[in-house]
Amino acid sequence: xxxxxxxxxxxxxxxxxxGSLLGLARTSGLLDICVTNIRDFAEGTHRQVDDRPFGxxxxxxxxxxxxxxxxxxxxxxxxxxxxxxxxxxxxRRLDQQLVEELARKERLVLxxxxxxxxxxxxxxxxxxxxxxxxxxxxxxxxxxxxVIVDAVARLVPGVLGDEESARQDSFCGDDRLVEGPQxxxxxxxxxxxxxxxxxxxxxxxxxxxxxEQAVAATQHRTDTHQPSRSLS
Numbered sequence: 001x002x003x004x005x006x007x008x009x010x011x012x013x014x015x016x017x018x019g020s021l022l023g024l025a026r027t028s029g030l031l032d033i034c035v036t037n038i039r040d041f042a043e044g045t046h047r048q049v050d051d052r053p054f055g056x057x058x059x060x061x062x063x064x065x066x067x068x069x070x071x072x073x074x075x076x077x078x079x080x081x082x083x084x085x086x087x088x089x090x091x092r093r094l095d096q097q098l099v100e101e102l103a104r105k106e107r108l109v110l111x112x113x114x115x116x117x118x119x120x121x122x123x124x125x126x127x128x129x130x131x132x133x134x135x136x137x138x139x140x141x142x143x144x145x146x147v148i149v150d151a152v153a154r155l156v157p158g159v160l161g162d163e164e165s166a167r168q169d170s171f172c173g174d175d176r177l178v179e180g181p182q183x184x185x186x187x188x189x190x191x192x193x194x195x196x197x198x199x200x201x202x203x204x205x206x207x208x209x210x211x212e213q214a215v216a217a218t219q220h221r222t223d224t225h226q227p228s229r230s231l232s
Contacts, residue, residue, distance in 0.1 A: 003108045004033075006070050025153060041067075093132055111141070
């Protein structure tokens with residue numbers, strides 16, 4: 001799978017892409033990840049990429065010229081253009097189902113915003129798939145891009161080594177359950193013991209117990225995160 005990341009801060013991705021699973025996946029050829037600096041496509045001596053918004057308002061906006069030029073250049077590097085994703089608060093919310101959708105793409109192009117966001121003409125010209133990782137404010141799209149890369153990479157065949165591991169993760173599978181509790185050695189820690197069923201060797205009982213625990217964990221999560229309702 002090929003992933004292109006377009007950003008004003010390429011150095012932020014150096015250690016992230018070299019570590020653990022991602023580093024091994026890139027070395028083995030399972031993932032091809034390229035980071036491109038948007039500023040390289042800006043004009044003028046100072047390589048300006050942002051400016052004040054027309055009509056006034058706080059902050060700076062990313063200018064359409066450098067962003068569009070960067071995207072078009074990156075898309076032309078391969079025969080088939082990638083699925084363009086713009087990381088923006090107004091996009092559709094990232095969840096495991098959306099991650100699986102992205103993982104089915106042969107190529108992703110992730111566009112990271114900064115400052116107060118993009119000039120509207122970037123949206124109107126490129127028609128990106130706008131995605132948000134949550135309802136909160138970040139300094140830029142780089143962290144969001146890392147979230148997508150990490151989540152998608154886990155679903156690329158061979159990256160995890162044991163593909164069953166990905167299928168058993170929280171929110172995966174048809175029922176989309178949260179993963180239940182898991183245990184390893186020692187059998188007893190500060191008075192807390194590993195459940196007897198996990199030591200029984202009865203794989204049927206273990207599977208049933210794990211499913212029951214996942215259902216309970218999912219219900220607890222649902223109850224805990226129910227929005228409060230005003231009675232007034």
